[in-house]
Amino acid sequence: MCLAIPMKVVKIDGDQGMVAAGGLTRKANFILMKDIKPGDYVLLHAGFAIAKVKPEEARQTIKLIREL
């Protein structure tokens, strides 16, 4: 359930904005998020940003596995 993918915020104006990834752009609804700015990555589900991607955590996860 719940297909969602990380996309980069390119524009945000109130609740509405645009996200992009892999040469594709799409409009996105930001009403369920706060403190989002262009350049952030968000998790997009059914046209809505539902979570912010934490780059530091992503790096940590990979680092941890590399050190196994």
Add this chain to the structure above:
Amino acid sequence: MDRITLGHGSGGRQMHKLIDSLFLKAFSNPILNQKRDSAVLNIGNKKIAFTTDSYVVDPIFFPGGDIGSLAIYGTVNDLSVCGARALYISVGAVIEEGLDGSVLERIVRSMAEAAKKAGVRIVTGDTKVVEKGSCDRIFINTSGIGEVYYEGLSTDKIAPGDSVIVSGPVGDHAISVLSKREGIEFGTIVRSDSAPLDKLIWKVLRSSKKVRFMRDPTRGGLATTLNEIALGAKSGIAIEERDVPVRPPVRQACELLGLDPLYLACEGRVIIIAAKEDGPRILKTLGADKAGRGAKIIGSVTGDRSARVYLNTIAGGKRIIDMLSGEQLPRIC
């Protein structure tokens, strides 16, 4: 027999079952039973390829093409993959009452242009108009004949170790049509790969005498077509997920909509099975032509007689890829 559903027309397992259990049984003859994209006929001392296809695409206009050019290229390609030079084409149009005249004009012009581009002549035709609701705006059937210039293409020739080559990135056509039909906008326009393959295939067949078999991965996509080839050859095929070319926007759209690019239809791509030693040469020939840019060797024919298609996944796992069951739908879950 059960009622016919849309699934019977989606190019996958259901359609094959229908063809085998009904049409092939009733019409059975040595030529039909080969189940080629075109029938190859001996007429006088000439070998003639003959094929037919109907086009019911919705929407009728999409980025990179329309039902008219698709109907010409599709038939040209079915002849080309059998090693034939397409010569003459027939056009049958079933038109829904109420269709805008300018729409029809646009389609007909597009067909004329496509025929010119592919070097074929439209030499006979038929027009029917049906009551509103009896068809969806316009359905087009085209049949074509061509002269065979390269003999011996057959799944029987496929041998273990042969290379599996795809002539370019997959899925562009399906994503183009899907985003238009379902009104899903991506900002970027994904254009269909709809194109005639006659010249590209001619070049390939001139560069190598060790091409075993070719087929264009239309409905059901790469996965379904590879399954057809594996069944015909009675041999397994293994492909590498990381080598399958998919353009970034198509990949992204697949991630977004939960689609598998292996099952997306192409209208301007060909799968080539050839002897391993000729693989690099064919790849070079393909890459030198605009229509073959992005071509890749994606796998090989295995020694086992399973007639299964295996995918070595990017994560290092292995799975069987089956034919399509019912057309893929965008999903969020």
Add this chain to the structure above:
Amino acid sequence: MKYIDEFRSRALTSRLISRIRSVADEGREYRYMEVCGTHTMAIFKYGLRELLPRNIRLISGPGCPVCVTPLEYLDRAIAIAGLPKVIITTFGDMLRVPGSSSTLENERAGGKHIKVVYSTDDALDIANRNTDKEVVFLGVGFETTVPTVAASIMSAAKQGIHNYSVLCAHKTMPEALGAIMAHRDARIDGFLLPGHVSAITGMKPYGFLAKRYGAGCVAAGFEPVDMLQAILMLMEQKRPIVEVQYKRIVDPLGNRLARKAIEKVFEKSSSEWRGIGKLKNSGLRIRKEFSRFDASLKFRVKTVRPREDKSCICGAVLKGIKTPVDCKLFGKKCTPADPVGSCMVSSEGTCAAYYKYGRR
């Protein structure tokens, strides 16, 4: 694709696999349930089962909304589609789910107005552009999707859109997991919790699974590296606890704004899970103050309580007690093209995934 491709890296998956192999105790069986249908799909898509030691058993859970939506809901949606001036809007997932006698796809082919949308925003747009029509959105899904539906209802209320309504069959995850653990045949050592549901709910609602039932819990992402790491984390737990593997997305506190949207529009109710039965407090219904957006109140249609095929074992499959290959209908009378039970219907359903990606 950033934050996707690096989590599909073969270098990382092979590292995790060898670690899992070295940690695995040959003398025991590890039974883990991947809760989410997207997990099930990914496990098959990347061939992860083949990579894992044989004594690690992955059991597919109830997290496929299409699979657990009762037949009667489909019948109701199809009946509403038959009313004059109605446009049904739905995620593509629901299009092929068979009701008692038809599917939305069939009805669409027959001329009914049924549109696939990617977002509730698209459904609202359709309502705005067709003010002479009634636009009904099929609200199916778990905590990840519910806030987007809540937002659409709040937005319709705010903009005064009167021709939009939702046929609600939303469900919540923790209660279903509790019901599975409470079952006497349940043998689950741990859960790969749904990462995207957890991004909304946070981790608190799952605490009881570890405490009361002794099941380890790890909220997992959906890429191969995520799932393998989550399995390793479950194996390495000294005692059952609730942890997060999917740290780049899941805040242990969840998304408060999204939860507020859910609470504003919906309230807890009991809910029927296809194959499992009625579970208390496992569903959501639209609150009274938004009842004008409730399609089940707006459109009175009659449906007959449908009968399921008796030999179908989807219920046991959804609970993780049986696997699809235990079913005598599987691959014979029941295929993705002609499904009998709920788990064959959605491509992420356990049976469909088994069928499509090979069986083991």
